[in-house]
Amino acid sequence: MSLLLDHVTKRFGKFMAVDDLSLAIPESEMFGFLGANGAGKTTTFRMILGLLDPSEGKITWNGKRIDYSTSPQIGYLPEERGLYPKLKIKDQIVYLAKLRGMAKQDSLKELVYWLERFKVPEYENKKVEELSKGNQQKIQFITAVIHKPKLLILDEPFSGLDPVNVEQMKEAVLELKESGTTIVFSSHRMEHVEELCEYLCIMQKGRPVVHGSLKEIKRSFGKKNLVIHADYDLSFLANSHGVIKARQTAEGIHLQIAGEKTAEDIFKEIAEKGFVRKFVLEEPSLHDIFIEKAGASYE
């Protein structure tokens, strides 16, 4: 019972948008899609939704192909926000929910709940064009979740939101996950993925470069970060054995090292030099992994 992508490839003419992507996304999980612009995230989503047909391979949801008969079970927040600018919020939510098989009374009730939850109950009778971009985003999110989908696809859900709204939205997403919704979402923001997702996939030019559970990915990456703060010059560490990258900071140095063994060596070395105010060995952040795997092309 899950979303399966089986050796999916999508070509547009000669251009390879998605190349041999295989994923298994378990039910009630949150799955993160990372990738630079043009990595093939949106194309993958469109294939999952059945808007585009894969050139090769197949995509199934609970063993079935996703098509218009399953559309009431699926929620979609597109990357480019889209609502009728001249229509009242109420009318458009009711219309779009109806197309997902929801009766008018139900969708109105749900709408009130969600508007209150996002602390904007007064928007019910406003037109979309009167709202700020962030608030339009909330309405867009409501259209994606109002019919209680089993599978929710969020393409860049947090872009363009202020921190308070990001928190509100994150809470809502987590709650949906708790209630059993399978969620696939893409983001540029590593910290969001790191915070929310158990499983993730990093795409690079249509190819999945890393995928699996967050813990495993971090473990198998091997490299770790070492942060040292001291009152004397630490720049000599940059040339030590096992140091891959070094960056001077105001209070000390930030190193990327090959493994724990290197940290031990460095610890011994600087212990003789003098007092160290901070010495922390950190797991690699997703950001580091992304930069390494998806290349310097990222932002």
Place this chain on the structure above:
Amino acid sequence: MNNFMTILFHTYLSKLKTKSFIVTTIITVLIVVGLANLSGIIDFFNKDSQEEIAVIDETGELFAPISEQLKAVNKEIGLENYNGTVENGEKAVKEGEYKGLLILSYDQDELPEAIYKAKSIADSAIPSELQSVLQQMKTQMAASQINLSPEQLGKIYEPVSFKQIALEENAKTEEELNQARGLVYVLLFVIYFAVVLYANMIAMEVATEKSSRVMEILISSVSPIKQMFAKILGIGLLSLTQMALILLVGYYSIKQNLSSMEGGFFEFFGFGNIPASTIAYALIFFILGYFLYATLAAFLGSLVSRIEDIQQMITPMTMMVVAGFMIAMFGLNQPEASFVTITSYIPFFTPMLMFMRAGMLSLPVWEPILGIAILLAAIILLAVFGARVYRGGVLMYGNSNSFKDIKKALLLTKND
């Protein structure tokens, strides 16, 4: 099917409620009512404005008969025998006391001649009225000079009897042709305007949904083909609503004005005994024509990403409608021209031309049937092709406004 109806009624109702639709409908209805009551409106403004013309009658004989005759044809022009000099008369005209100054005299053949002086001669209604009265006068006088009796004179002016009879069996009689021409003319206009107006509306609707990016949500819940046809039908319903309203208002206001007229509304337009088949053809070709152009418009609309580009995109389509209309207008006088016959089988022209031919000529039944079949085939072809382009087109964004994009859109939906 359920979603189909949802989109259909959403399109219909939301368009129905827009200000622009309501305003256009009201304006059109007002214009129709205005046109129907035009003579009444003109009369209202001209009620007590009898135009006074000063007449200097140098002959001393012409004034009385002329003013009598004029009274018989036009009560709005009053003649007054002016006793002053020409200079005084001119001055009076310049000061606005009289509308104009008419100087009557005899020429060397003792026949009337006249000079008309007015502030400006832009208004041609009064002088031409005066001229025709004088012309009659002159004819009578000239006739009596050569001793023609009024009966003889009548004979000269009697129009020649000239009847046209079609020898081919089933061919329409002259009277029938005239009736048909009237109806065909009116219906051609209806088809033309409906196609231009509502096809535009559809293209606009699709482009709006695309440019506001709501399309991506829509196509993830409902298939593009369903959407496209729901929209076409929705707008079609809208067009019928609008036209029914206008026709109804037009019918009643004309009827009211003609209540005294014998035979009523349809006689008045010469629609008295139009064969039912002409009406049926009008309906069929109107509906098919609408579908053909609506499908084309929907798929053209799906190719643009900004509303500003839509006009550019559908201009070729509009040109096609205009061309069809022009040929049809030309064909009204020469419905049998081979050029018209050939073009009536080209799908984009069929709705207007085949209908015109079916209405004007007595075609063998297979001809309009063939036309309908060609039209149906074209619609199906265009729908299948259009739906594929639509499906890809709505996912395409960027600076797209050329016909190359059709290829790109098709590529998007291809499976490999």
